[in-house]
Amino acid sequence: MTEPSALAEQRALPFFQGRRALGFGTLLVAIVLVAGGSLYAGKAELDQTALGEQLFGLRAQRGAVAFFAGAALALAGTLTQGLFRNPLASPSILGTTSGAQLGGELMLVLLYELLDNRVPAGISHEMLTPLGCVAGAVLALLVVLALAPLRASAVSLLLTGFLLTALFASLSALLKSLTAETWQLARALTTLSLGSVSGAGRAQLALSSMLALGSLLPAWLYFRELDVLMSGEEEASALGVDVARIRVWCVIWTAVLVAGAVAVGASVPFVGLIVPHAMRKLFGESHSALMPAAFLGGGLFLLLCDVFCRVMPLRQEVPLSVITALVGVPVFLRILTDMERSA
């Protein structure tokens, strides 16, 4: 038998193991390449238009918004999957995604129907819907925290999130039904629900980057707890994890991240579901590497999806959620197959 002290001397524990360092390097190079390429992808050629510089800037902003929204959704998905110990969990199960969606829709209705599309002085028109989304997510979060017996179990939290999602989705459908005759408003509501980052400007970029980057470090600091939670709540508690506290904070950071994505138009499915799973395959299950990897991978994935939206030869842009679903469904089925095999 090898002596522990000898083993300790032999073993180096670098922050990044070789494979992980290579993985992060590859992700960063891919992001730079796709981001650079995305500036030249689109229906207008930059060198053929007098507005080339502005177009370049708009594409850069749009790409950056897509990146941060994707990063936020994937990080939120990693937190949710870690919290529920389930690779099939998505951040939308907490009800905050549909809450953000409903908040944005309510703001649109308020703007069109009550304010006659006139924005109060001092408020940016383009930021009203995002602010509505953030307010909706925060309210949904407060309802979840108030209703779910967080000290009881993760299942209670899951069921409360499920109920809230159903409630908010019903209210969204009601809003769409009531406003169906106002085509401009109906179109705006549909665009919001289908997801699109087209037209995203500096304000959206500031909001999405602030919420995504601002949540990355505080969420990452729970990597050790999420690692221990892989053994289940009872064992984690026995090992010293304050499970109820971790649950509350994971829900809060998930809500903030989701709000940041939905607020800029990225109310899209599957990113928070499949990206963490894919990154788990590449970087392993330890959350210290998984969370930053999901952040970068999610950003890269949504950036790529947005480029596809722009370059598809159709009369109008394909909604972002359609692209993520087209990619997400086969990947999701693959996850299910893998799980059945391993079971």
Next chain:
Amino acid sequence: MTSPALIARDLRVQRGSRKVLEGFELTAALGGVYALTGPNGAGKSSALKALAGLLPCSGQLHVAGRELSRLTPRERAREIAYVPQQSLLSSGISVRDVVLQGRYAHDAVWPHKHKHTGPVDLAMQQTDVLALADRPWNQLSGGEQRRVLLARALATEAQIILLDEPTSSLDVAHALQLLLQLRVLAAQGRCIVAVLHDLDQVQRYADRSVLLQRGRTVAAGATRDVITSENIRRVYGVELMPNAALGYRLSDGAP
């Protein structure tokens, strides 16, 4: 044995309207092996989880002279280690990382992996899983997983180790190895409290025992006074046949 490390007085556990444990008492000292035994549904696992602070209960529970309910989760984990009957862990993280989980309670905020290398290696050496250090958890056999879980408990450096049916689903050789390991740990000064189904194991390896039935204590004290013909007949409805069972001991060339 030294002064009591764990004192439970009148512990009661209720699930809904059902009382699963009533009036449970235990005084456990460092250096001893204590068995909780009884038929299915006797409340053994509930008692063990209550002792570990994992199940809400009423009554008095003191660990190393401090009231358990006043300890933070990390403080509690540094005093009491709990080994479940079966872990819910199903991932492919390495054995070393599983054992490292036992060090969680020793990090205030930031994990210091280097600081934990010594205790983790020592725990793995004590349970003979050093050779498995880089193996994925989900590729281990049931017996290997049991040893790794014990290593994780030892890595906490807690003086009190609670084990829920540690020998269930183990073959006879691995069960004996594990029980001997528990005796060694007790001899090194730890307090071992284990739920055991096998009365033969209780007789051979436990210094003191608590015999439970339907949540109530039928007998408690020195094992020879608890595992008696009369108590066994009363609780299980079977006759104890002294020296009738097959006896086992590890052979010299045991794996």
